[in-house]
Amino acid sequence: MLTPAELVWLIAAVAKGDEAAFERLYAATRSKLYGVVLRILRRQDLAEEVVQDTYVKIWNSAGQFNPGVASPITWMASIARNRAIDLVRKRSELSIEEEPAAMEVAADSPDPLARREMTEELKRLLECVGRLDPDRQKLILLAYYNGWSREQLAAKFAAPVNTVKTWLRRSMLDIRECLGL
Amino acid sequence: MEYSEDHIALAAEYAIGTLDADERAQVETMMSVDSEFTAIVRAWEYRLGVLNQMVGSIEPSSEVWERIKTAVGWTGQPREPLVMPEPPPIPPATQISEAVASLESSMSAPPPIAPEEMEALVREHPVPPPIDVAESDMLVRMPPRAEITDSDNVVALTRRTRSYRNIAVAMTAIAAALLALIGMQVMSPQLVPGLGGKPRTQVVEVRPTPSPTPLAPSLVPSAQYVALLQGSAGGPAFILTVDTATRNFTVRKLGAPPIDASRNYELWLISDKLQNRPRSLGVIGASEFTSRALLAGYDADVINTATYAVTVEQSGGSPDGAPHSQPVFVGRLIETVPATPAPAPTRTR
Numbered sequence: 001m002l003t004p005a006e007l008v009w010l011i012a013a014v015a016k017g018d019e020a021a022f023e024r025l026y027a028a029t030r031s032k033l034y035g036v037v038l039r040i041l042r043r044q045d046l047a048e049e050v051v052q053d054t055y056v057k058i059w060n061s062a063g064q065f066n067p068g069v070a071s072p073i074t075w076m077a078s079i080a081r082n083r084a085i086d087l088v089r090k091r092s093e094l095s096i097e098e099e100p101a102a103m104e105v106a107a108d109s110p111d112p113l114a115r116r117e118m119t120e121e122l123k124r125l126l127e128c129v130g131r132l133d134p135d136r137q138k139l140i141l142l143a144y145y146n147g148w149s150r151e152q153l154a155a156k157f158a159a160p161v162n163t164v165k166t167w168l169r170r171s172m173l174d175i176r177e178c179l180g181l
Numbered sequence: 182m183e184y185s186e187d188h189i190a191l192a193a194e195y196a197i198g199t200l201d202a203d204e205r206a207q208v209e210t211m212m213s214v215d216s217e218f219t220a221i222v223r224a225w226e227y228r229l230g231v232l233n234q235m236v237g238s239i240e241p242s243s244e245v246w247e248r249i250k251t252a253v254g255w256t257g258q259p260r261e262p263l264v265m266p267e268p269p270p271i272p273p274a275t276q277i278s279e280a281v282a283s284l285e286s287s288m289s290a291p292p293p294i295a296p297e298e299m300e301a302l303v304r305e306h307p308v309p310p311p312i313d314v315a316e317s318d319m320l321v322r323m324p325p326r327a328e329i330t331d332s333d334n335v336v337a338l339t340r341r342t343r344s345y346r347n348i349a350v351a352m353t354a355i356a357a358a359l360l361a362l363i364g365m366q367v368m369s370p371q372l373v374p375g376l377g378g379k380p381r382t383q384v385v386e387v388r389p390t391p392s393p394t395p396l397a398p399s400l401v402p403s404a405q406y407v408a409l410l411q412g413s414a415g416g417p418a419f420i421l422t423v424d425t426a427t428r429n430f431t432v433r434k435l436g437a438p439p440i441d442a443s444r445n446y447e448l449w450l451i452s453d454k455l456q457n458r459p460r461s462l463g464v465i466g467a468s469e470f471t472s473r474a475l476l477a478g479y480d481a482d483v484i485n486t487a488t489y490a491v492t493v494e495q496s497g498g499s500p501d502g503a504p505h506s507q508p509v510f511v512g513r514l515i516e517t518v519p520a521t522p523a524p525a526p527t528r529t530r
Contacts, residue, residue, distance in 0.1 A: 034245075047241070056252045
């Protein structure tokens with residue numbers, strides 16, 4: 001896995017149109033991005049489409065990446081997640097879970113993350129999430145990792161949609177306060 | 182501009198993904214006209230984005246890359262393989278002893294590369310533009326690399342900003358969040374730290390130092406500099422990382438072709454402040470990382486402005502402290518993570 005500094009370099013090179021750097025960047029990061037969006041979309045064809053669109057966007061907007069506000073993989077994953085969630089929300093009339101092609105998502109190459117490998121930011125965030133009620137923790141993490149809508153969360157927690165909205169907002173504001181933002 | 186709690190919550194829900202399609206469109210419209218609001222949304226996205234570290238990697242099919250190349254209009258010319266120059270022939274044993282004898286009398290060893298030649302070769306490799314890094318509120322940090330230094334003189338950059346009581350509370354909170362993740366089967370148990378899983382093997386040349394207390398990893402308040410060392414065919418062969426506080430450097434092999442066992446890559450520092458005479462930083466080992474503290478003897482401004490070059494030398498490196506081949510990879514340092522001020526202590530609840 002390339003370090004953040006190496007990825008920053010590659011993105012800077014991509015911004016200058018360096019095709020070899022773009023290929024290198026793709027090779028280093030595609031599996032992570034695919035893993036992130038596959039968990040949301042649950043379909044390989046849709047996930048591949050999103051990954052493709054994401055890297056095209058990265059190719060075109062590499063010059064806008066500011067390493068001062070985000071790490072490279074976070075910047076890239078944000079682009080990927082936004083595309084994936086846009087797709088899921090637009091298809092909301094069709095429940096993704098019921099589609100025949102929907103799949104159980106499991107990582108076939110899990111990357112065990114020892115505590116010492118977690119960045120300081122991740123530890124701080126997990127610490128703040130960990131201070132929420134257990135149900136709120138599950139709410140936040142299901143929403144983030146699986147890209148669930150308020151309706152899906154409401155079904156899971158047997159609560160009205162508006163209550164879920166209140167829970168989400170309250171939890172996010174608690175996390176924000178805990179992070180000292 | 183003061184944003185209401187509603188606005189902040191809207192930005193947060195956008196980042197976490199729970200807004201419906203109409204609300205997402207509304208937020209995107211707001212972002213297109215209000216750059217401050219955009220910054221709030223992005224701040225949420227980037228704060229939450231660290232969660233992606235926990236997601237397992239999965240290979241997409243190889244067709245995805247083909248479609249990307251088409252979509253960006255890439256001709257897809259294959260990268261030329263790096264062409265290694267001919268290194269000087271290694272003399273057989275009898276010739277070596279004769280050479281040693283004649284060295285002692287007349288210093289007739291092969292001449293080192295003249296500084297002007299080095300400089301000319303260096304000029305052929307343009308320096309990449311410096312990356313514009315915002316100075317405030319740095320969220321980018323290098324992951325702790327304490328495990329790959331080999332110097333006993335390294336100052337441990339631990340920083341204890343919490344009392345032990347706070348550490349215990351924090352660890353419980355993290356454990357709670359992780360159990361929530363397992364409970365939801367978001368991740369397989371192998372992804373959870375401490376519960377086993379495939380051990381990661383990482384070939385590291387140097388002896389690891391013990392890591393500091395679990396929640397006080399070595400923060401890196403000092404600046405980090407990176408150089409891509411590349412040859413004429415393009416593509417980085419090595420990445421050189423320099424930590425200005427410890428004067429440690431690390432060389433990581435990226436695309437450098439392997440060379441046979443009778444030769445070694447050797448790293449050199451060349452500075453006009455040192456009359457452009459190349460100074461050896463040692464042989465680059467065969468493993469992925471090589472880490473040394475050899476920059477301790479150089480001034481910071483020498484280190485920061487020098488050119489770094491890799492040559493191919495005989496096994497064990499140049500015998501006389503001067504390079505005996507043309508540089509094959511060259512680069513200069515660029516600062517990627519400026520030195521950060523001490524982080525504010527976190528609030529306890």
